Amino acid sequence: MSQGTLSAPVGAEATGRPMLRRLARRNSTVAFLLTLPLILLVLGLVVYPFFYAVYLSMLNRRMTRFIGWDNFTFLLSRETFWNVVFQSVLFAVSAVLLKAFIGFVLAHVLHALPSKGQRKWRGMLLVPWVIPPAISTLAWWWLFDPSYSAFNWALLGIGVDPVPWLGATGWARFSVILVNVWYGSPFFMIMYLAALKSVPDQLYEAAAIDGATGWQKLRHVTFPMMRNVISITVLFSLIVTFANFDIVRILTNGGPQDTTHVFATYAFQVGIQSGDIPLGASVSLFMFPLLAIFAIFTLRGVNKRSKEMA
Numbered sequence: 001m002s003q004g005t006l007s008a009p010v011g012a013e014a015t016g017r018p019m020l021r022r023l024a025r026r027n028s029t030v031a032f033l034l035t036l037p038l039i040l041l042v043l044g045l046v047v048y049p050f051f052y053a054v055y056l057s058m059l060n061r062r063m064t065r066f067i068g069w070d071n072f073t074f075l076l077s078r079e080t081f082w083n084v085v086f087q088s089v090l091f092a093v094s095a096v097l098l099k100a101f102i103g104f105v106l107a108h109v110l111h112a113l114p115s116k117g118q119r120k121w122r123g124m125l126l127v128p129w130v131i132p133p134a135i136s137t138l139a140w141w142w143l144f145d146p147s148y149s150a151f152n153w154a155l156l157g158i159g160v161d162p163v164p165w166l167g168a169t170g171w172a173r174f175s176v177i178l179v180n181v182w183y184g185s186p187f188f189m190i191m192y193l194a195a196l197k198s199v200p201d202q203l204y205e206a207a208a209i210d211g212a213t214g215w216q217k218l219r220h221v222t223f224p225m226m227r228n229v230i231s232i233t234v235l236f237s238l239i240v241t242f243a244n245f246d247i248v249r250i251l252t253n254g255g256p257q258d259t260t261h262v263f264a265t266y267a268f269q270v271g272i273q274s275g276d277i278p279l280g281a282s283v284s285l286f287m288f289p290l291l292a293i294f295a296i297f298t299l300r301g302v303n304k305r306s307k308e309m310a
Contacts, residue, residue: 050288057282061275071282080258081266085286088262090173091248092241095180100234102181103188110189111196122190129186137250140179141166144251169259172252176260179247184240188233195229196222228302235298242287263287 060067075081106125110118128136143150144165152162165175203221212220223230245264248254254261254269261269263283271280 053281053285056278057285059278061278063278071279075279075282075286080261081283083259084261084263084266084283087173087260088242088287089290091177091180091244091260091262092238095177095184095241096234096237098177098181099184099188099237100230102185103192106185106189107192107196110193122193125189126186128183129190133183134246134250136183137179137247140175140182141251144175166252167256169256172256172260176248176251179251180241180244183247184237187237191229191233192226195226199225228305231298231302235295238294239291242291 056063057071058066058068060070110121110125113121142148146152146162146164146167149162149165151165155162163171165171199222203225204217207217207221242262243264244262245268248260248262248265249268252260254265258266263286267280267283270283271277274280
């Protein structure tokens with residue numbers, strides 16, 4: 001009796017395993033079919049254009065002859081291109097750091113407000129991010145306009161000389177960074193606010209019992225719990241900021257004297273306006289290794305921390 005009782009589950013387990021395997025295979029097939037449209041979309045809109053850009057970058061200007069890496073070596077020998085690299089890195093890194101800092105501060109301020117106050121302020125602070133950047137940049141261009149600048153009008157009212165916001169290199173770089181920070185800070189704010197909501201209150205209570213100060217709570221509780229969200233948000237924003245086009249195009253169009261060009265606007269000028277599409281493709285491809293290296297290190301750190309927390 002006891003042997004039959006013990007052998008029945010073993011037999012049921014033996015017959016159940018093939019059924020589970022078939023079910024797993026069937027679920028994987030269904031999952032693949034459901035994700036197939038997205039895979040095709042990625043292949044058509046991301047993978048194919050990337051490899052086609054690589055192919056174009058190895059052609060001559062008339063796209064009639066294969067010239068290998070000549071377009072890349074030509075760019076590396078031009079001082080204007082190195083200015084574009086410097087401006088792109090300066091624009092992206094400074095804008096992302098400022099957006100991360102402002103978003104972090106705003107998220108903590110909102111998190112400390114009552115729920116009703118949070119909804120009102122959250123909606124108002126998200127307005128810059130909701131407005132299409134081309135439209136909001138036009139409004140900023142009017143504020144910076146050298147002839148009818150609202151900022152200069154206000155400065156004249158207090159006896160300060162007008163500032164060449166878009167006519168001098170330093171001020172022009174400051175202007176495009178300022179507009180990008182104004183546009184992108186709400187994204188950091190809402191991401192960090194969501195991360196703050198997920199931090200258990202018990203951790204702060206335990207830290208308070210141990211006598212931790214506000215800075216110690218921020219350093220030893222908030223930062224470790226938000227580190228992955230901060231890394232992913234910074235990575236995403238850095239990719240978007242590096243590829244930014246409309247803000248620089250509308251405000252300065254790369255001027256004065258090509259000192260505010262970023263990769264996207266310079267690629268447009270070289271490839272579309274000057275008619276050298278292979279050289280423009282070469283400019284756009286220079287973003288890929290820079291962002292790929294940063295993405296690899298960032299995602300590796302996220303995976304390592306996730307395994308440690310698990």
